[in-house]
Amino acid sequence: MLCVPFAGAGPSFFHPWRQLAAGRWRVSAVELPGRERRLLETPYRNVVEAAKNEVDDIVADLGAGARTVLFGHSLGAVLAYELAHLLSTRGVHVERLVVSGSPGPWTQRERRAAGLPDEEFLARVEEFAGFRHEALDHPEMRELILPVLQADCEMHEDYVPSTDVPLPVPICSLRGDSDGLVTAQEAQQWQAATTAGFSYVEFPGDHMYLVDLGREVLDVIEAQSARG
Template sequence: MTEHDRERTALLCVPFAGAGPSFFHPWRATAAGRWRVVPVELPGRERRIMETPYRNVVEAAKNSVDDIVTDLGEGTPTVLFGHSLGAVLAYELVHLLSRREVPVERLVVSGSPGPWTQRERRATGLPDDEFLARVEEFAGFRHEALDHPEMRELILPVLQADCEMHENYVPSTDERVSVPICSIRGSSDGLVDAEQAQEWRHATTGAFSYREIPGDHMYLVNRARDVLDLIEAESARGR
């Protein structure tokens, strides 16, 4: 890591259910000059495909934080971004990073109700085809790789584990974070409504803002620049 990288604010990107770090690789070009994009790499996908995926958010955060601190670099100012499952995992990571002397500047959560809201619409435990249909209904999105038997065999167990840990998530603490939180929602998200997205105001003792971007629950698939521009604007407001 160069001295320039140490000085530049990191954008720590936490994946949504079924996603791997490569989802965020195209963000690097768009973020150039603004942040160093650092995707979180969870077991069960991509380079860690042979490892058992987590089924508990708190466990995933605790077991990932050492590698994350190493990837960020000591003392690197950091903004966290997480969508859906990634939002609650990022929330747990903020608590842990604050104890590791990582200067977290902001938490940006996307497509998620507040951390204490239990997920009523569930896919966990359904047979494979019903599970995939339910997830597709929730997200309004289906990954084309699921239509290929070999890829489906690799992706399905990870997606099932991710959904299980998201749907069963209970925060590790009732203590609020002190960093500012921005909650983003796709304007036509049928899974998370505006009121639920604004529940995040109760998760911080710092500033809170709420923003919408055109699209459904998976708006960020085609809206990377909009997300990054919004994060930059929010960061500028907080200075």
């Protein structure tokens, strides 16, 4: 399973999933510039560019002829969608794309955070997500995190898909049932992004429901995969 982080997050968010997924999948995560081991690198501001630039390293990590389930939440969902198109041309078989907390790829957000002054930006992001990372309350950490979060929001809010061609890959769309950022109708727009099967599952919680429900998310993905 290849996991693609949401705005401001790094691969360590998914480290607990490794134990939860033991015996089911080997869990790896995309590590983008500007965070964790790539902290000093300039973050991307364009989703399509990020996917194209990172895909070769991802293929090398997965291995030739690999089979994988792709998972992405929010920003990670649209980045995973772009990667799904690219991976199939590089010999990686994407068995399923699991998108979480995201409207369909052709739906742009009406309310934006990008470009706002720092305090307004953070307040808007917190309002959107219903979640505030405690690191933002520490000046030194905030200085490191804020530029990455701003770049991530910009590339998410400006995202335009690289292609209108649907994926020949089953898509499962997940959503917190009280998500104030993505409606149920928007989350189900992903059905138009695939020529294969589509499923939709809701969990209790808001936009960041997956913070507390990693095991439940993996259980649903396993059940979906068993259906073929």
